[in-house]
Structure formats: structure tokens, C-alpha cells
Amino acid sequence: MNKPEPAEQICAKFAASLTTGTFARLVLSAPVAKGDAPEKILGRFIMLKGVPHLSLTLRYAARDVIQNLPVASGPAWLREKLGQHFRSALLCTTARDWQFISNEAGEARLIDHQPSAKKAPAREHDQKHAGILDASARDWLEGLGLLDRDGKLRVSMADKHRQINHYLEILSHLAKECGWIGAPDSGTASSETETETNASCQRPVLQLADMGCGKGYLTFGAWHLFRRVWQQPVRVIGVETRADLVATTNRLGKQIQADGLEFVAGAIGSAKLPPVDALIALHACNTATDDAIRRGIELKAKLIIVAPCCHKELRPQLGKPEPFASVLRHGLMEERMAEWVTDGLRALFLEWAGYRTKVMEFVAGEHTPKNLMIAAIREREPFTDEAARTRIAELKKFFGIERHALDVLLSSAAKSA
Ligand SMILES: C[S@@+](CC[C@H](N)C(=O)[O-])C[C@H]1O[C@@H](n2cnc3c(N)ncnc32)[C@H](O)[C@@H]1O
Missing domain, CATH: 3.40.50.150 (Vaccinia Virus protein VP39)
Known part of the structure; x- marks a missing residue:
């Protein structure tokens, strides 16, 4: 059987980390198109009204936009973003960090590193978005x-x-x-x-x-x-x-x-x-x-x-x-x-x-x-x-x-x- 593509691999690891509770954070960077697209997307895990969600911060040049996504849709969302919208992704889990890198020709690779987070961030309760006005x-x-x-x-x-x-x-x-x-x-x-x-x-x-x-x-x-x-x-x-x-x-x-x-x-x-x-x-x-x-x-x-x-x-x-x-x-x-x-x-x-x-x-x-x-x-x-x-x-x-x-x-x- 062929080894899955690096994009498929990181999505599978992302899905696994969400179900096993080892997910720490996700960062998408190197946008394919400039202009109106966000420069980065930062993802973290939150509970909203008792339901697990990914909180996504879409970082534009002059503002941040927050979007919340049910966790179950996370891996498919990531698959859609990789390669098409962002060339680079960093998935941090408490087991391993995974770095996805692709080039303009669409060639991609996945590298793993020692985990940067030893503990998954607290996720028991809703985090109010206080923003700068903390x-x-x-x-x-x-x-x-x-x-x-x-x-x-x-x-x-x-x-x-x-x-x-x-x-x-x-x-x-x-x-x-x-x-x-x-x-x-x-x-x-x-x-x-x-x-x-x-x-x-x-x-x-x-x-x-x-x-x-x-x-x-x-x-x-x-x-x-x-x-x-x-x-x-x-x-x-x-x-x-x-x-x-x-x-x-x-x-x-x-x-x-x-x-x-x-x-x-x-x-x-x-x-x-x-x-x-x-x-x-x-x-x-x-x-x-x-x-x-x-x-x-x-x-x-x-x-x-x-x-x-x-x-x-x-x-x-x-x-x-x-x-x-x-x-x-x-x-x-x-x-x-x-x-x-x-x-x-x-x-x-x-x-x-x-x-x-x-x-x-x-x-x-x-x-x-x-x-x-x-x-x-x-x-x-x-x-x-x-x-x-x-x-x-x-x-x-x-x-x-x-x-x-x-x-x-x-x-x-x-x-x-
Ligand atoms: C619509 S309020 C806006 C207040 C504030 N900048 C904000 O956005 O919340 C306009 C304020 O500007 C003051 N103002 C209007 N013309 C001014 C002027 N030429 N010099 C100084 N203050 C002025 C008014 O008294 C008023 O308090």
C-alpha cells in the first residue's frame, strides 16, 4: 500500500490528537495567495456550551477575526487549507510536533520534532474572548x-x-x-x-x-x-x-x-x-x-x-x-x-x-x-x-x-x- 501524502498524514495526526486529548495548537502560515487572505491561522481547542470546538484566529495585516469550528469538522477543514491556501502548517501535540511544508510545485514533506508542549492547554470551560480588554x-x-x-x-x-x-x-x-x-x-x-x-x-x-x-x-x-x-x-x-x-x-x-x-x-x-x-x-x-x-x-x-x-x-x-x-x-x-x-x-x-x-x-x-x-x-x-x-x-x-x-x-x- 502507498504511504499517504504528507497532507493526509498531518490531517490524520490532527484528528487523532483531537480524540486522544493530546492536541496543543495548530498554526497555518505561508499563505498561497496574498491580498485579502489571512497571513496566518492559529487554532486552539475550546469548549463552547459543552461542545468541543476549534477556535481559529484568522490573522490579517490589520485585524484578527475569530471563527469557531466544531472539532469534528477540523480535519476536513485542515485538508482543504493545506496546499491550496497555506504552504506550511505546524501541529503541536503533547506526543510530537509535526511540521508540514510544501513548495510552489506542490511537493510536500512532513517533519516531526520533540513536542514543544508537555501538557495540553486547559479546556474544561468556555474561555470568554476578552481580547485586549482583559x-x-x-x-x-x-x-x-x-x-x-x-x-x-x-x-x-x-x-x-x-x-x-x-x-x-x-x-x-x-x-x-x-x-x-x-x-x-x-x-x-x-x-x-x-x-x-x-x-x-x-x-x-x-x-x-x-x-x-x-x-x-x-x-x-x-x-x-x-x-x-x-x-x-x-x-x-x-x-x-x-x-x-x-x-x-x-x-x-x-x-x-x-x-x-x-x-x-x-x-x-x-x-x-x-x-x-x-x-x-x-x-x-x-x-x-x-x-x-x-x-x-x-x-x-x-x-x-x-x-x-x-x-x-x-x-x-x-x-x-x-x-x-x-x-x-x-x-x-x-x-x-x-x-x-x-x-x-x-x-x-x-x-x-x-x-x-x-x-x-x-x-x-x-x-x-x-x-x-x-x-x-x-x-x-x-x-x-x-x-x-x-x-x-x-x-x-x-x-x-x-x-x-x-x-x-x-x-x-x-x-x-
Ligand atoms: C463624535 S465624538 C468622538 C469621540 C471619540 N473620538 C470617539 O470616537 O469615541 C467627537 C468629539 O470631538 C469633539 N470635537 C469636535 N470638534 C473638535 C475640535 N475641533 N477640537 C477638539 N475637539 C473637537 C467633540 O466635542 C466630541 O467630544
Whole structure:
């Protein structure tokens, strides 16, 4: 009888480990296709309502997606993924580790190693997906009213909780891309003179500004991620026009002894800020988002994140060029197109200013159903890419746009660059 293929062998070993209780973890890596596919899939065993499941973390460049699969479907699922979607798999069991490797020609092999796990992970009870907002976030989540006094999530705040978690997952991926997490000397935190130094690892303390931070949900969240999850010194500054909100958030920060977290009263366009590594503006109204982008560029922030709110500036200017005219006669389509062009131009302006941009989906906020996020990482000298400038001009001309808030804001920056 022929020896089974390596893919069949690892699937059989996976099935056996699930039935004998020796399964520790599974990692799929080396995706066949890039683009929309996850970069990795991590699998672990959990019990959901008493039924054994595989909990799969699909790791994309900027987010994680969790999928749970009944254990019985696991081996067939793995067989489908191997070779077709992923070239590499690592199955860890308490008996042996098995590594499946295949190449572009479809040739595969299976190698075994000493087991890296001596004991199968605990699996008696359901593991709640706390995400980044683990037990150490209880004090500020309670202070902001997301949790009740018993530490239970208030039903009315479940969406907000989900939004914070999702945002922190995105932020954690972006922070890793910026090189801010990992070896102490791998950081690229701002080296400007005003920046403090983290004495333990001799690199500047990372500085983040959250513009238009409101009640501070996402500001406390960012501080929590760096300070408590990653145990890294950080300075997070929330900027907000409403003095009452600033007083409340500062009070809570003091109460939980949030070192490095502060809230200041001021406007996005003019608040005094030190050099910052990351500038964030989530759900800032209309052109306040553009003010934030301009501040981020001027402050040479390595990372700029905006999730725009209402878009009022371009709609009155938007022409109806062919072949769009027959579509844009519908008010809703015109509104969506105005949003699309506004945010598209924002991304192009950021590219002209030397940033690599990504546009992704975000969870809508309590005050706005808008769910688009632009993340930009500074990679080049600003205002040198004439092709980027031309793309902005062409898009504006096509839609008959005379003025975008970033025109004025950036032309002065370009002169001084
Ligand atoms: C919709 S809330 C968003 C709060 C928070 N960023 C979030 O996403 O949960 C917008 C906040 O920005 C503040 N705001 C609006 N325009 C501002 C400006 N130009 N400067 C500073 N704060 C501003 C408002 O007072 C409000 O608290």
C-alpha cells in the first residue's frame, strides 16, 4: 500500500490528537495567495456550551477575526487549507510536533520534532474572548460606565466595548508595523528634543495624541494597550474642546493612577502639542478630520489614524461628470460619492505627504454610522512625489472640486518642506 501524502498524514495526526486529548495548537502560515487572505491561522481547542470546538484566529495585516469550528469538522477543514491556501502548517501535540511544508510545485514533506508542549492547554470551560480588554482594564472600563460594579459588561455598552476592542486590535497591528513593539532598541519613537526618554531601554517614550477624544473611551484604550498590555512607558494626550469632559477623564485617569495619560482642553487645529509618534482622530466632524491630518503631518507623526465622521465640504461642489451623471441624480448616491471622494482625496494627500495609506473598515461610533478608517504610516520625504500631487489634481478636476480643506492646509506645508 502507498504511504499517504504528507497532507493526509498531518490531517490524520490532527484528528487523532483531537480524540486522544493530546492536541496543543495548530498554526497555518505561508499563505498561497496574498491580498485579502489571512497571513496566518492559529487554532486552539475550546469548549463552547459543552461542545468541543476549534477556535481559529484568522490573522490579517490589520485585524484578527475569530471563527469557531466544531472539532469534528477540523480535519476536513485542515485538508482543504493545506496546499491550496497555506504552504506550511505546524501541529503541536503533547506526543510530537509535526511540521508540514510544501513548495510552489506542490511537493510536500512532513517533519516531526520533540513536542514543544508537555501538557495540553486547559479546556474544561468556555474561555470568554476578552481580547485586549482583559481583567486589567476593569478599573477604567468601570469608571467609563462600560462595566457595572460587579465587573459585568452593561448590555447597553456592548457595542462600544466591541468598538474599543476592534480599534485596539487595529492599533496593535499598526504599532507593530511601526516597529514600536518588540526588542527595546527596535523602536522609531520620536527623537525630537521635547520627547522624554525611557531610561530602562534608552529609547524615547512613545507619544500619542487622540484628537477630539470625547469621553476618552479610545484614549484610555490606547493607553491600556501600551502601558498595561505591553508594559511599555507611553504618553497619551487626549485633546477635547469640552472642558467638562476633560475634567471627568482627567479625574478618572488620576483615580486609576494612569501614569502617562492626560487630557487637555483645546481644538484639534490649534491645541499645543509636543512632537508625537501617532496622531489619532476618530469620528471628528467634517473638516476637523482634515485639521487632524494636517497636524499629524506637521508634527511628523509616524502614524496617523482617522475615522472620518460627517462629510459636508465637498457635496455642494461635486459635479456630475459622465458616465456618473445618471447615477448621481439620486441624492443618496451623490452623498456616498461625496464621502468617497472626500476620503479618497484625504488618502491621496497623505500619500503626497510621504505616507503609505490603508483604508479599512471600522466599527461605527455611537454618534455616527460612518465606518471607514484611514491609517497612514510615514515612509518617505513629504511633498516630493509629484505623481501623487497630479493624482489629486486629476481627481478634483474630474469632479469639478474647487476646494478641499487639505489644499490650503498642505500648500503652505509644501512650501516650507
Ligand atoms: C463624535 S465624538 C468622538 C469621540 C471619540 N473620538 C470617539 O470616537 O469615541 C467627537 C468629539 O470631538 C469633539 N470635537 C469636535 N470638534 C473638535 C475640535 N475641533 N477640537 C477638539 N475637539 C473637537 C467633540 O466635542 C466630541 O467630544
